[in-house]
Amino acid sequence: xxxxxxxxxxxxxxxxxxxxxxxxxxxxxxxxxxxxxxxxxxxxxxxxxxxxxxxxxxxxxxxxxxxxxxxxxxxxxxxxxxxxxxxxxxxxxxxxxxxxxxxxxxxxxxxxxxxxxxxxxxxxxxxxxxxxxxxxxxxxxxxxxxxxxxxxxxxxxxxxxxxxxxxxxxxxxxxxxxxxxxxxxxxxxxxxxxxxxxxxxxxxxxxxxxxxxxxxxxxxxxxxxxxxxxxxxxxxxxxxxxxxxxxxxxxxxxxxxxxxxxxxxxxxxxxxxxxxxxxxxxxxxxxxxxxxxxxxxxxxxxxxxxxxxxxxxxxxxxxxxxxxxxxxxxxxxxxxxxxxxxxxxxxxxxxxxxxxxxxxxxxxxxxxxxxxxxxxxxxxxxxxxxxxxxxxxxxxxxxxx
Ligand code: SF4
Ligand code: SF4
Numbered sequence: 001x002x003x004x005x006x007x008x009x010x011x012x013x014x015x016x017x018x019x020x021x022x023x024x025x026x027x028x029x030x031x032x033x034x035x036x037x038x039x040x041x042x043x044x045x046x047x048x049x050x051x052x053x054x055x056x057x058x059x060x061x062x063x064x065x066x067x068x069x070x071x072x073x074x075x076x077x078x079x080x081x082x083x084x085x086x087x088x089x090x091x092x093x094x095x096x097x098x099x100x101x102x103x104x105x106x107x108x109x110x111x112x113x114x115x116x117x118x119x120x121x122x123x124x125x126x127x128x129x130x131x132x133x134x135x136x137x138x139x140x141x142x143x144x145x146x147x148x149x150x151x152x153x154x155x156x157x158x159x160x161x162x163x164x165x166x167x168x169x170x171x172x173x174x175x176x177x178x179x180x181x182x183x184x185x186x187x188x189x190x191x192x193x194x195x196x197x198x199x200x201x202x203x204x205x206x207x208x209x210x211x212x213x214x215x216x217x218x219x220x221x222x223x224x225x226x227x228x229x230x231x232x233x234x235x236x237x238x239x240x241x242x243x244x245x246x247x248x249x250x251x252x253x254x255x256x257x258x259x260x261x262x263x264x265x266x267x268x269x270x271x272x273x274x275x276x277x278x279x280x281x282x283x284x285x286x287x288x289x290x291x292x293x294x295x296x297x298x299x300x301x302x303x304x305x306x307x308x309x310x311x312x313x314x315x316x317x318x319x320x321x322x323x324x325x326x327x328x329x330x331x332x333x334x335x336x337x338x339x340x341x342x343x344x345x346x347x348x349x350x351x352x353x354x355x356x357x358x359x360x361x362x363x364x365x366x367x368x369x370x371x372x373x374x375x376x377x378x379x380x381x382x383x384x385x386x387x388x389x390x391x392x393x394x395x396x397x398x399x400x401x
Contacts, residue, residue, distance in 0.1 A: 017063020019103065023202075024096035028060035030086040037080035037090055042318050043073055046334040053080050053090060060093050071097055072108055075325050075336075076198055077282040077318035091323070098200020107200075114327055115201055123156035124195040124327060133186040135165035139172055144183030146220030150175070150256075152182050153235075156191050157326075157357040158227045163364070164357040166392040167227055170381040171253055173390030178265040182225075190215065192231040197238065199324040209238050222247040225256045227381075229283035229290075229356045230322070236288065252284055254355050254380060258293035261300045268387040271303035276383070277349035278306065279340060279363060280316035281356035294355050297380055301387045309343045317343065321358035337366030344375060355380045 035054045043050035051070030058064070076091040084090060101107050117126045133141075135158070144151045152171065158164040175182050193208030216224070216239075226232040235250030260266050276298055284290045291313045298304050311317045320336035340363060344352040352363055352375055364377040385392050 014063070016100070016104075020060055020063040020097065020100055023099045023103075024060045024093045027089050027096070028057045028093045031057040031061060031084075031088050032086060033058060034085060036083050036085065037088075040079050040083045042075075042077065042079060042320075042336050042339075043070070045339060046336065053094075056094060056097060057088060057090065060097055071101065072324075072328070074323050075282070075318050075320055076323035078286040079282075079318060082286055082314050095198065095200050095202070095323075099202045100200075102200055108328075111199060115196060115199070115204065118191060118196060119204075123160060123191050125156060125160045127156075127160040130187055132159045132189055133184070135159055135168050136172070136184065136186070139169065141172055141186075142183045143186055144219060144221070148181050148183050149223060150180055150182040151216075151219070151221045151224045152184050153192070153224050153226045153231055154184060154189060155226060155228045155231045155357070156195075157361075159189070161357065161361070164227075164360065167357060167360070167379045167381050170379070170385035170390060170392040171225075171227060173385050173392065174257065174260075174266070174381065174388060177267075177388045177390065178260045180260070180265075185219075192226075192234045193238070194228075194230045194234045195324060195327070197234065198230075198322065199327075205238070209234070213239055216248075217245070223249040223251065223256075225251050225253050227253055227357065229281045229288070230358065233283045233287055252288070252290060252293075252355070254284065254293045254297060255290060257381075257384060258296045261297060266300075266384070266388065268300070268302050269389050270387050272301055272383055272387050273303040274351045274383075275305045275307060275349050276351045276353050277309050277344045277347050278312070278380075279309075279319065279344070279352060279354040279359055280313055281354055281359045282316070282318050282322055284355060285316055286314055294353075294380055297384060298353060301383055303387075304383070307347045307349055309340075309347055311343060319354075319356075319359040319362040321356075321362045326358055326361070335362070335366060337362040338369065341366045341375065350374060350376065351383070352377045353380050353383060354378075 033054055037053035041051050041053050051073055074094045078091050080090045118124050122129045154168050158168040190212050193205040197205035224235055229252050232252035240248045278294055298306050317340050318336050360379050367375050367377050382392055
């Protein structure tokens with residue numbers, strides 16, 4: 001639909017306007033409608049009509065009603081924020097508009113069931129809580145106890161997805177190789193709430209955060225190391241924001257492994273001869289400025305040659321899996337991962353490494369399509385484990401959920 005026409009058909013509603021301003025905290029006010037955000041949004045690369053981000057910001061400024069397809073397409077990748085001349089926190093505004101849509105009971109089919117499933121099961125994958133720690137079967141991983149140096153927070157995806165469980169097993173092997181005093185919460189590990197937050201169900205996400213804060217404080221957690229940048233982002237920016245907790249030290253695992261390497265606590269015993277290009281996960285790079293730690297880890301692995309894609313660091317192309325997109329279908333031909341795989345092939349990489357379960361899922365799916373084998377997709381933790389001689393595949397029956 002023509003954008004101008006679409007804007008004309010939006011309805012002004014004072015009550016909604018007040019609600020939008022309150023929920024988005026007026027964050028869109030600085031927008032002067034230049035349209036740069038619309039121009040850089042990756043949806044424009046895969047759809048004839050991408051997201052009119054500029055229009056969404058106008059909607060937030062004026063408190064307009066009207067269905068906006070782009071509201072639920074947004075991956076919250078923050079590529080637009082990196083280019084916005086006015087410094088508008090665009091992804092936050094979009095999540096705020098989703099929050100308003102929930103309050104108005106105007107969300108796509110299936111989201112209610114997804115959130116109820118999260119409430120019932122404690123994870124967005126509809127898996128039973130009693131199977132949460134099956135990935136660790138046979139590894140004899142200790143349960144976290146107060147006084148331990150690190151709580152390893154596995155996260156929902158790496159707990160339940162058979163492919164991503166390899167990342168969790170890799171990290172356990174790495175921590176052991178470095179002599180880290182760590183534990184996990186096992187079946188009692190709670191969801192961090194990122195899925196609910198990204199989909200705009202912020203009141204529910206706040207409930208999850210409040211409950212988890214109490215649990216983490218009671219358990220004596222200080223350094224918490226997360227597999228996923230999405231969980232790490234929640235821990236860094238949504239937990240213990242209103243109360244002082246000097247002990248709270250949330251890290252993504254790449255930050256922690258870079259520290260271990262700098263301290264000389266990881267001794268690699270194998271060479272991994274491979275030409276690697278690194279995909280910056282949006283929630284690690286643009287959203288948290290963590291660009292160097294993953295590259296420092298890769299550079300420390302014997303045999304690894306690093307080549308950069310044209311779009312890297314702050315310019316990295318999103319994999320397409322953030323902002324709740326992991327739980328929505330994206331038609332073939334509209335998946336950012338297909339483009340990213342081509343970029344990796346263009347620089348002659350034989351390994352595409354990343355540091356996020358969502359990125360691994362999207363990129364690995366894209367790499368499998370077509371008849372061009374030869375590019376493997378891995379998480380950096382798996383490469384580190386390989387160089388340390390750590391086993392990551394489970395050969396235990398019952399290890400799959
Ligand atoms: S780039 Fe920033 S100022 Fe320009 S339209 Fe988008 S939000 Fe507004
Ligand atoms: S956050 Fe990413 S997907 Fe969402 S509007 Fe901005 S550039 Fe587009």
